[in-house]
Amino acid sequence: MSSIESVLSTLASWVWGPPLLVLLVGTGIYFTVQLGGMQLLKLPLAFKLLFRRDDSAGDVSRFSALCTALAATIGTGNIVGVATAVKLGGPGALFWMWMAGLFGMATKYAECMLAVKYRRTDSRGEQVGGPMYYIADGIGKMWLAKIFAVFTLLVAFFGIGTFPQVNAIVDGAEIALSVPRNITMVVLTLLVAAVVLGGIKRIAKVATALVPTMAIGYTVACVALLAANADAIPAAIKLVIDSAFNPVAAGGGFAGATVMMAIQFGIARGVFSNEAGLGSAPMAAAAAKTKSPVEQGLVSMTGPLLDTLIICTLTGLALVITGAWQGDAAGAAMTSQAMSDGLSKLVGSKIITIALLFFAFTTILGWCYYGERAVLFLAGEKGRLPYRIVFVGLVAVGGLLQLNMIWLLADVVNGLMAVPNLIALLLLRKEIIGDTRAYFAAKQQQVMTEPAQAS
Template identity: 80%
Template sequence: MNSLENALATLSSWVWGPPLLILLLGTGLYFTINLGMLQLRGLPLSFKLMFQKSGSTGDVSRFSALCTALAATIGTGNIVGVATAVKLGGPGALFWMWLAGLLGMATKYAECMLAVKYRRTDDRGEQVGGPMYYIAHGTGLNWLAKLFALFTLLVAFFGIGTFPQVNAIVDGANIAFAIPNTLTMVALTVLVAAVVLGGIKRIATVATALVPTMAIGYVLACSALLLLNWQAVPGAFALIFESAFNPVAAGGGFAGATVMMAIQFGIARGVFSNEAGLGSAPMAAAAAKTDSPVEQGLVSMAGPMLDTLIICTLTGLALVLSGAWQGDTAGAAMTSEAFNTALSSFIGTKIITVALLFFAFTTILGWCYYGERAVLFLVGERGRFPYRVVFVALVAVGGLLQLELIWLLADVVNGLMAVPNLIALLLLRKEILADTRAYLAARAQAASDPQPA
């Protein structure tokens, strides 16, 4: 097992080396500049469009499509992932998570806009789309589309989709409520099977019900923690900015970190959290009831802001101001320690555990859908049921692996998934810019035209 961990650690360092970091940030920076900071000036329109009905083509509402994507992104990355980034890269990793989130908003817009533009109707009459479709039909690179679908399947099976989420749920339930691991795994498997067998509409229904509730609840809990410790908040921000550009010395249970480690782990965990550039959210966006690719791109763009710039920030501040990042704990236990220190041992542990249970469960549902889209693209309808059986089986055994191993595995397959998608976005950059500018110009013209009396 140690040999496997060492091998995965080496592979992860290679995958998340300078080339991928430059490709991720460079793609987001390109669209940020050429779309005129659309993620900032277009954000009010994003929230306005979110609840508007537009067109009859699609399977779920715009808001439900966003919630399905957020179900997959608001997960252990917001609690365990942030803790892992700060533990390995120091407080400065949070700054690089913010940068990944800000630039990721532009990337998320581009990929979700293309998903609606190139979506297709399958044999069941459902809307299907995502990077494999805009790669295949937009660039003509069928081999790259199949490679993306294969990597998506690996992420669903061995990355974000199963093992990190199940492990977090099992450990959290045992620590906070002394529930036996086996009992948790059985109950979780039954719940997952009951939802995923209903397809996108059932997944979207559950996500629409759970995601807003769990996100608001967690934000309120973190906000209460920060308000009770408001004197330490400015110092926490100062330490984050200082550590982003300076090495952090070892101290307590913290092993020390270089600036490169802060960048690497901050961006890797930021992408793990908001999935901008991975190409996952476009598969959910393609199911939205909308006739405008640009409008769904704008709605989807809000995802990284809600996920990384708000929820991850709140978790990170709790870790830094409480000093938990310098302790001996890691993962969910480290975040629980932060809440225990700032609130109380009883309240803190319960808050983190309940948040983890909901966050991880919805992430499993979202990634089951993504993996299924990949299977259907690769082998067609005959692969749907076998895929669901295998996915549920992996959920059933997901709590048996070690935390360090599953995070390394998740990092590797996440990075591999991002490469084909980012290449496609850059190849299709001209039509992304042209379609966006045409839509914004038409909207501005419509707003300036005199309204009939």
């Protein structure tokens, strides 16, 4: 196991080296500049569109499509991922997670806008789309589209989709609720099988019911912790910003971190959490009932805001304020320690366990859908059932792997998935920018003509 971890660690360091970090953040910065900071200026419109009814072609509502995407993104990355980033990169990693979330909103807009523009109707009458389709049809590179689909399948099987989520659920239930690992794994497997066999509509229905509830519940708990320690918030924020640009010395259970470590782990875990640039959310966005690619892009860009800039920030500040980041605990145990210290031992551990159960479960569902889209693109309808069987099987054994190996494996396949998608976004940048400007120009013209018509 140690030799495998060593190989994975080397691969993760190579994959998440400066080239990918520059490509990820640089793509977000580029679209932020070219679209005039749209992720901030058009945010009110995005939330307005989120709840507007649209009976256009599609399988689920805009809200359900966003919930399906958030089901995949709001997961262990918000609890375990943040803890891992701060443990390895220091408090400064949280700052770089903010950067990944802020610029990731622009990237998320671009990829989800293209997903609707290039979506198709499959043999079942369902709307399908995502990077595979805008790579194949938009830039005419079928070989690159297939590479992306293969990487998506690997992420669904061995990255975000199964092992990190299952491991988090099993560990949390064992530590906080004293439930034997085998029992948790069996129950989880049965629940996943019951939902995923129903396809996108059942997944969306479950996600729409669970995601808002779990996100609000966890947010309330974190806000209560911060409110109880309000006087420590300014110092915590100062430490986060200082540590983002200066090395942090070892102390307690913290091994010390360089600035590069803060950047690397902050951005890697930020992307793991919000998935901006990975190309996953576009597959859910393509199923939305909408006639406007731009409007769905606006709705989808709220994902990184909710996931990283709000929920991950709350987790990170809780870790810093309570000093849990300097302790010996890691992963979910570290966040649980923060909650226990900040609230109470009884309440804190239960909050983290319940949050993990819901967060990780919905992430499994969302990624099962993404992996299925990849299989259908590669193998057609005949690959649907075998894929679901294999996916459920991996969920069944996901709790047997070690935490370090799981996260290293997830980092490797996540990074590989991002590359083809980011290349496609940059090659299609003129379409993204042109269509967006045309949409808002038409909206402006409509506003100007309405008063004249009324008079």
